[in-house]
Amino acid sequence: MTPMFAAVEAEGAGIAAIGQYLExxxxxxxxxxxxxxxxxxxxxxxxxxxxxxxxxxLLEEHFKRQEDGIRTAITNExxxxxxxxxxxxxxxxxxxTISVQxxxxxxxxxxxxxxxxxxxxxxIQILEAQVHDDS
Numbered sequence: 001m002t003p004m005f006a007a008v009e010a011e012g013a014g015i016a017a018i019g020q021y022l023e024x025x026x027x028x029x030x031x032x033x034x035x036x037x038x039x040x041x042x043x044x045x046x047x048x049x050x051x052x053x054x055x056x057x058l059l060e061e062h063f064k065r066q067e068d069g070i071r072t073a074i075t076n077e078x079x080x081x082x083x084x085x086x087x088x089x090x091x092x093x094x095x096x097t098i099s100v101q102x103x104x105x106x107x108x109x110x111x112x113x114x115x116x117x118x119x120x121x122x123x124i125q126i127l128e129a130q131v132h133d134d135s
């Protein structure tokens with residue numbers, strides 16, 4: 001995850017870095033001859049035996065790192081206007097993390113990257129609307 005996720009974990013990263021991360025994922029998908037098998041991590045989680053606690057722990061650490069990085073990026077973006085409290089930031093971080101997992105799974109069915117990019121644009125628009133709500 002590190003090379004792809006580096007933009008989100010960079011000092012001062014914000015929503016643009018999350019968008020860059022999504023584009024990096026989609027670009028990797030394009031290079032893999034669409035459709036692909038999707039991402040190993042969510043695929044493994046979906047197939048995991050209930051008693052495989054060791055693998056589950058590794059996957060949970062992966063998703064926690066992803067969610068923590070996204071939470072930090074949203075927090076950084078929120079610093080200027082401070083529209084969101086901790087609960088809202090936590091909820092958005094979970095929403096984006098689950099959305100990224102869905103994006104990675106959707107690779108299995110996408111004939112090309114166009115719907116994936118539309119999804120990514122919509123996700124970023126939702127984040128921007130939440131963080132920069134001027135109402």
